[in-house]
Amino acid sequence: MKPIEFLTGQHRDCDARFSDVEQAVRGGGWAVADEAFAVFRADMEAHFRLEEERLFPAFEQASGMRAGPTAVMRAEHAQIRQLLDGMGAALAARDGDGCLAEADTLLILAQQHNMKEENILYPMCARCLPDLSALLEEAGHAA
Secondary structure, three states, X not given: OOHHHHHHHHHHHHHHHHHHHHHHHHHOOHHHHHHHHHHHHHHHXXXXXXXXXXXXHHHHHHHOOOOXXXXXXXXXXXXHHHHHHXXXXXXXXXXXXXXXXXXXXXXXXXXXXXXXXXXXXXXXXXXXXXXXXXXXXXXXXXX
């Protein structure tokens, strides 16, 4: 699998986990929702760590751009984490409407974020990092 396909695939996997959470909350299955949210959040954090600890620093070093697209992506990761906190708090309070409201905002932000990464940042990384596959493999991700 090519590196961009791998990273985009992580986005799709997170989208599927997000859908699992929404379905569980809508169905009122709190135990299922709790488990689905834990898996979703763990997948999101693993993806963010891969980008923030490996991909972004390598891109910044190769391109010389430290205040460019990676800074925007880190800021959006922080916003997404805040929304995840809100979803988690609403879920813990068994506030389905509150959880779904946070989820709606998260969905919009994540869709916009993923489009920027997939259409702008990842292609830039592929151009600047000829060893992108090796970078992902070193991080424990086969690409």
